Amino acid sequence: MFEKINQYIAEAEAANPSGKEDLEAYRLQYLGKKGVLTDLFAVMKEVPAEQRKEFGQLVNKLKNIAENKVNAIREQLENQVDSNAVAIDLTLPGASQEVGAMHPISIVRNEINRIFSRIGFTVSDGPEVEDDWHNFSALNFPPEHPARDMQDTFFINLNPNEEHYYGQLALRTHTSSVQIRVLDNQEPPVRTICPGRVYRNEAISARAHCFFHQVEGFYIDKGVSFADLKQTLLYFAQEMFGSETKIRLRPSYFPFTEPSAEMDISCSLCKGDGCNVCKHTGWVEILGCGMIDPAVLENCNIDSTVYTGFAFGMGIERITMLKYGVKDLRLFSENDLRFLKQFRGVV
Numbered sequence: 001m002f003e004k005i006n007q008y009i010a011e012a013e014a015a016n017p018s019g020k021e022d023l024e025a026y027r028l029q030y031l032g033k034k035g036v037l038t039d040l041f042a043v044m045k046e047v048p049a050e051q052r053k054e055f056g057q058l059v060n061k062l063k064n065i066a067e068n069k070v071n072a073i074r075e076q077l078e079n080q081v082d083s084n085a086v087a088i089d090l091t092l093p094g095a096s097q098e099v100g101a102m103h104p105i106s107i108v109r110n111e112i113n114r115i116f117s118r119i120g121f122t123v124s125d126g127p128e129v130e131d132d133w134h135n136f137s138a139l140n141f142p143p144e145h146p147a148r149d150m151q152d153t154f155f156i157n158l159n160p161n162e163e164h165y166y167g168q169l170a171l172r173t174h175t176s177s178v179q180i181r182v183l184d185n186q187e188p189p190v191r192t193i194c195p196g197r198v199y200r201n202e203a204i205s206a207r208a209h210c211f212f213h214q215v216e217g218f219y220i221d222k223g224v225s226f227a228d229l230k231q232t233l234l235y236f237a238q239e240m241f242g243s244e245t246k247i248r249l250r251p252s253y254f255p256f257t258e259p260s261a262e263m264d265i266s267c268s269l270c271k272g273d274g275c276n277v278c279k280h281t282g283w284v285e286i287l288g289c290g291m292i293d294p295a296v297l298e299n300c301n302i303d304s305t306v307y308t309g310f311a312f313g314m315g316i317e318r319i320t321m322l323k324y325g326v327k328d329l330r331l332f333s334e335n336d337l338r339f340l341k342q343f344r345g346v347v
């Protein structure tokens with residue numbers, strides 16, 4: 001009997017319950033209603049009187065050991081929870097999520113779309129790989145015309161034995177090709193702008209790249225005049241660069257317009273006083289335009305004796321450089337976050 005209690009005492013002392021569940025199991029084993037101590041107290045009556053005192057002392061010893069251990073470990077566990085709580089500092093800032101920015105070319109393209117949408121222009125889209133007809137021939141560039149050399153691009157040579165490039169597919173050199181496609185499907189009156197990426201075979205520098213972005217626009221209806229062109233472009237310039245902006249038109253040449261002009265705006269940086277951007281002239285060129293050549297209208301099965309139209313084209317990079325003072329075209333396609341992050345706040 002005594003041997004058994006001493007064994008219990010040794011076990012109770014040696015046990016080292018870790019964690020809440022272990023501790024509860026230990027408590028039930030010794031102190032629970034159906035535990036060792038309940039049994040021992042029950043047999044106490046049957047112990048012979050001369051041994052009962054010693055027996056009682058040993059049972060008490062076991063009870064104290066079990067109780068003390070349960071209390072000590074419980075306290076230890078509670079303190080541990082506290083120390084964990086201290087390790088989590090709820091006042092620390094959370095892990096931050098990087099906020100992106102719109103690309104400056106997208107910002108300006110969207111702004112151009114909004115400005116022309118307000119005066120009834122729709123926005124049209126088309127393929128970047130074009131056939132000769134939509135990129136050149138329909139626009140009055142006959143085969144072997146020198147104007148094709150100025151728009152040298154990347155050709156997809158379908159027939160390597162063929163010496164001439166015309167008749168083959170190419171990366172579009174302007175988005176006029178989209179306007180020709182609009183006219184394939186729609187009768188005048190038409191008023192649309194075509195934003196998109198275009199390609200030229202050029203050496204890359206601060207001012208030229210082998211791809212850039214363009215917005216072209218046109219309006220074809222009965223009685224559209226050069227005055228309509230001028231007023232539309234004045235409205236655009238003032239919405240884009242501020243209501244004080246002035247415009248001037250200089251005669252120019254494009255194969256697909258007659259007459260043709262280049263448009264300057266009064267320098268938005270120096271307000272016409274003269275600076276590096278306007279090369280001290282007070283004016284900067286922003287786009288080309290003109291009345292659509294009757295030959296182009298006829299190519300699209302539009303009766304040029306009934307309808308007239310104006311058209312214009314601008315480089316989005318150029319507008320963006322002027323609006324945000326960007327000095328090098330290459331910054332737009334190098335993905336340098338130091339540059340792109342500067343447009344975070346612009347909508």
Ligand code: 2NL
Pocket residue numbers: 176179180214216217218254256257287288289290292293296311312313314315
């Ligand atoms: C420039 C000049 C221009 C056009 C584009 C056009 C389109 C059709 C018919 C006639 Cl479908 N013209 N587009 C007209 C004049 C100038 O772009 O400097 N672009 C960057």
